Amino acid sequence: MSFTVVSLGGPVAPEGEAMLAAAGITSLSTGPYPAKDEVVALLAAHRADAVIVRLVERIDDEILRASPNLRLVHKHGAGTNDIDVAAAKALGIPVMAAVGANAHSVAEHALALMFALIKDMRRQDAFVRGGNWAGKSYQGHELRGRKLGLVGMGLIGRNLARMASAIGMSVEAYDPFAPDDAFGRECRRAPDLDALLASSDVVSLHCPLTEQTRDLINARTLGLMKPSALLINTARGEVINETDLVVALREGRIAGAGLDTFAPEPPAADNPLWALDNVVVSPHVGGVTEEARREVSLITCGNVVSFLKGEDVPQRFFVAR
Missing domain, CATH: 3.40.50.720 (NAD(P)-binding Rossmann-like Domain)
Structure with a gap:
């Protein structure tokens, strides 16, 4: 047949x-x-x-x-x-x-977005392309010694936990559905989401899109994060309320965002995120190396x-x- x-x-x-x-x-x-x-x-x-x-x-x-x-x-x-x-x-x-x-690929992409933000790569690339050369303009930092908070501890989260731990980050994850053996030497289990968001220097989203996770990151939860914190999304765009995220980024409530997914996709040409220099974006390619x-x-x-x-x-x- x-x-x-x-x-x-x-x-x-x-x-x-x-x-x-x-x-x-x-x-x-x-x-x-x-x-x-x-x-x-x-x-x-x-x-x-x-x-x-x-x-x-x-x-x-x-x-x-x-x-x-x-x-x-x-x-x-x-x-x-x-x-x-x-x-x-x-x-x-x-x-x-x-x-x-594609779990390893997505985990690498999340890490790449973290590096792009923490090393100020977007501004530095534009600076050099504009004919400039001055070390004093650099605003980079290290990931080493910072805390990574993972929302979701499936295969992607577990891969990223190992990668982040290897470069000197401490890692904690919130996932009420993950078995205990998902957490090991590289990652502690967070007791609740709010505590994880409030204590993390970088928050990376790796949860599926469900009715419970839709708009999980919103004005309230963004308000819990540190002003110096970075938000990474390689999950689904709908997990973040983009309107609330734009406000938080504009007002300095968080320091930056690395986004591989959006709602809807493809996003609109006039999406207000494009005007923000504390945002690094990619077109949902984390899992398609x-x-x-x-x-x-x-x-x-x-x-x-x-x-x-x-x-x-x-x-x-x-x-x-």
Whole structure:
């Protein structure tokens, strides 16, 4: 039996495409953030058996019903907030994610944002490009000796805890759902979120987007942070209330922010964050290094092939079934 897989938001890595081809699967893809009508028409026309979700606005009930053959939705990454998981479950369509595949990459990216802020790289780059050269303009500091507060202690948080500890930071994390063995020599468990925010020099977000974490960082919680503190977000944009963050950054309630994710995505061209020189941004690329993209694609395509062929897939990759 032949199968068709559609990758929404761009093709998977070449190694993943090769895996699909070797299994005799027809692989199709769209460009980034395809229009909903385009997605529905493509899935219906090719009677897709599985969908790989990369860069899309949202996979909703209408899209899930577009192909009568649809048997699987697989996120090309870990976060599934762009998939209506409840609708998929109601239709009997399992949802999977490449859990942990890009954890090291995202942890490195969070650390890179910290370094960019603490070393004043944005201003220094502009200073030198402007034809200037004077050491007295430098406003850099060290991460060594500072406290990192992690919100979320999954695989990304655990990787980052090890990295930060290695450069001399103390690390504490808040995650009421993480098992005790997630915390080790490199990281203490914080008793509550407010205490973590108030005592940390750098706060890095690594929690999933849920109704409980939406707008978790807001005017009240930002007000708990030190005026010298830095905020890093490589989780989901909706975890931060951007309006409140802009006010806090403008008024010096916190010292800076390093952001890889936004709400919505892509963000508006006139987003007020762009005018702030204490902000470093990137376009949601923390988990898409070449190495991470390859690993995510191999896990995703391996799961898709196994599932369509009726073979076992490890339970840890299922979000809903």
